[in-house]
Amino acid sequence: MAEITTLAEAVARLVHDGDTVALEGFTHLIPVAAGHEIIRQGRRDLTLVRMTPDIVYDQLIGAGCARKLVFSWAGNPGVGSLHRFRDAAQHGWPVPLEIEEHSHAGMANRYAAGAAGLPFAVLRGYTGTDLPGRTATIAPITCPFTGEVLTAVPALNPDVAIVHAQRADRHGNVQLWGITGVHKEVVLASRTSLVTVEEIVDELAPRPGAIVLPGWAITCVAEVPGGARPSYAMGYYERDNAYYRSWDAISRDRDAFTTWLRTEVR
Amino acid sequence: MSSHSPGEMMTVAASRALSDGDRCFVGIGKPSTAANLARRTHAPGLVLVYESGTIGAKPDRLPLSIGDGVLAETADAVVSVPEIFNYWLQPGRIDVGFLGAAQLDRFANINTTVIGDDYANPAVRLPGAGGAPEIAASCREVIVIVPHSRRTFVPRVDFVTSFGFGAGAGDRERHGLRGRGPQLVVTDLGMLAPDPETCELTLTHLHPGVTLDEVHAATGWDLRVAPGLRTTEAPTDTELSVLRALEGQEG
Numbered sequence: 240m241a242e243i244t245t246l247a248e249a250v251a252r253l254v255h256d257g258d259t260v261a262l263e264g265f266t267h268l269i270p271v272a273a274g275h276e277i278i279r280q281g282r283r284d285l286t287l288v289r290m291t292p293d294i295v296y297d298q299l300i301g302a303g304c305a306r307k308l309v310f311s312w313a314g315n316p317g318v319g320s321l322h323r324f325r326d327a328a329q330h331g332w333p334v335p336l337e338i339e340e341h342s343h344a345g346m347a348n349r350y351a352a353g354a355a356g357l358p359f360a361v362l363r364g365y366t367g368t369d370l371p372g373r374t375a376t377i378a379p380i381t382c383p384f385t386g387e388v389l390t391a392v393p394a395l396n397p398d399v400a401i402v403h404a405q406r407a408d409r410h411g412n413v414q415l416w417g418i419t420g421v422h423k424e425v426v427l428a429s430r431t432s433l434v435t436v437e438e439i440v441d442e443l444a445p446r447p448g449a450i451v452l453p454g455w456a457i458t459c460v461a462e463v464p465g466g467a468r469p470s471y472a473m474g475y476y477e478r479d480n481a482y483y484r485s486w487d488a489i490s491r492d493r494d495a496f497t498t499w500l501r502t503e504v505r
Numbered sequence: 506m507s508s509h510s511p512g513e514m515m516t517v518a519a520s521r522a523l524s525d526g527d528r529c530f531v532g533i534g535k536p537s538t539a540a541n542l543a544r545r546t547h548a549p550g551l552v553l554v555y556e557s558g559t560i561g562a563k564p565d566r567l568p569l570s571i572g573d574g575v576l577a578e579t580a581d582a583v584v585s586v587p588e589i590f591n592y593w594l595q596p597g598r599i600d601v602g603f604l605g606a607a608q609l610d611r612f613a614n615i616n617t618t619v620i621g622d623d624y625a626n627p628a629v630r631l632p633g634a635g636g637a638p639e640i641a642a643s644c645r646e647v648i649v650i651v652p653h654s655r656r657t658f659v660p661r662v663d664f665v666t667s668f669g670f671g672a673g674a675g676d677r678e679r680h681g682l683r684g685r686g687p688q689l690v691v692t693d694l695g696m697l698a699p700d701p702e703t704c705e706l707t708l709t710h711l712h713p714g715v716t717l718d719e720v721h722a723a724t725g726w727d728l729r730v731a732p733g734l735r736t737t738e739a740p741t742d743t744e745l746s747v748l749r750a751l752e753g754q755e756g
Contacts, residue, residue, distance in 0.1 A: 265558070266572020313632050316569070342639060344639040362595065418572050478569070
């Protein structure tokens with residue numbers, strides 16, 4: 240059964256310096272509050288994993304928490320670049336950032352293999368591109384039945400998965416709906432997990448089509464209302480598109496970012 | 506006829522390339538605008554598929570991101586990210602993939618990864634691959650929308666993020682790719698298509714008011730012109746008014 244705890248306790252218990260940590264959420268239900276708690280607790284040398292590092296990863300990278308980024312698309316969706324990510328990757332500020340680069344299909348399959356307890360996944364992708372030449376975790380593999388040459392990618396098994404969801408009950412059973420991204424896969428692929436939720440209720444009303452992660456498959460659940468802002472939680476609040484646009488100016492400049500970090504997070 | 510901007514011409518021309526009933530894998534930005542315009546004009550049965558897992562989305566406004574809530578609320582089905590790539594894209598269930606590019610070369614290879622020869626120390630770090638390599642590999646065909654300039658239209662891309670025709674005819678087959686690759690490139694100056702023999706991109710259309718010299722000046726290689734070069738039909742009043750209403754409502 241998942242332990243119901245506070246965000247600060249969960250992060251202190253699960254996230255350690257040097258860990259491989261995946262905060263997922265495909266535009267929807269991004270665990271932003273948990274990212275800020277990691278910054279506040281001053282974690283260092285993290286290998287951050289995320290298909291679509293967006294502004295919460297820009298913030299973690301700018302705050303100096305990350306040593307390495309494993310990803311498939313790094314940008315501010317619909318707006319432009321991630322300036323803190325670019326500054327770290329191109330100029331080593333505030334610390335150098337190593338990268339391991341994939342496609343979405345590659346990352347999704349790495350999580351799926353991790354969740355399935357298999358060492359690797361197979362996909363018909365990457366062929367002809369320059370990615371296999373630059374990423375050690377992409378390799379050709381021959382189908383033993385047809386002889387077709389496909390691509391293998393190793394399972395991803397992070398130390399900690401962190402995701403946000405709509406609600407949980409007091410046993411830590413989690414209900415989420417809408418765009419579900421890789422929530423299920425990353426939680427099942429990781430050694431430990433934290434799910435932050437909009438609310439904890441005594442009993443979950445049955446909701447047809449909702450994905451439920453049973454409490455026994457999760458390490459910690461923390462109630463964090465608004466924990467996905469400025470992303471969104473369907474049924475609770477909308478995406479704050481204006482904030483995504485405003486992040487461009489804050490993140491472009493090291494001093495403006497440092498001021499933001501001091502006044503808004505720390 | 507109303508006057509229109511080059512950007513509007515590009516979006517309208519791209520929307521016309523989509524047929525009613527097509528299943529279209531859409532990226533955010535111009536591809537999404539063009540696909541939503543097509544669904545509101547000549548292709549009401551266009552099936553919009555976004556990589557966030559929304560299949561058959563019918564948004565009443567333009568989404569700001571590929572995971573905008575309006576896509577999930579209006580979709581026929583919402584599936585996980587592993588499922589959208591493994592069950593829907595990879596087996597060839599999608600007719601058209603719609604891609605942008607930071608760089609595009611004469612064989613329609615696409616770069617969205619880094620600018621510069623040194624991957625480890627690039628001149629510019631771009632967002633990366635996202636869903637594009639598999640879209641380029643597995644959709645029945647690909648349409649590229651990209652503004653026309655020498656910075657973008659380069660002889661050889663610095664990094665092949667998504668495979669077009671590689672080094673030319675036969676290369677897709679050699680790599681075992683199942684889709685036909687980029688069949689149309691729409692820019693703000695005109696339209697290009699691969700030569701049936703060599704797969705090299707050739708200019709097939711000039712947009713109204715654009716000269717051949719302008720296109721050559723904006724292309725980083727000696728661009729060939731297809732026999733029977735045509736002029737794109739200007740946007741109709743309906744296309745323009747629907748497009749402007751769409752862009753005026755952007756989330």
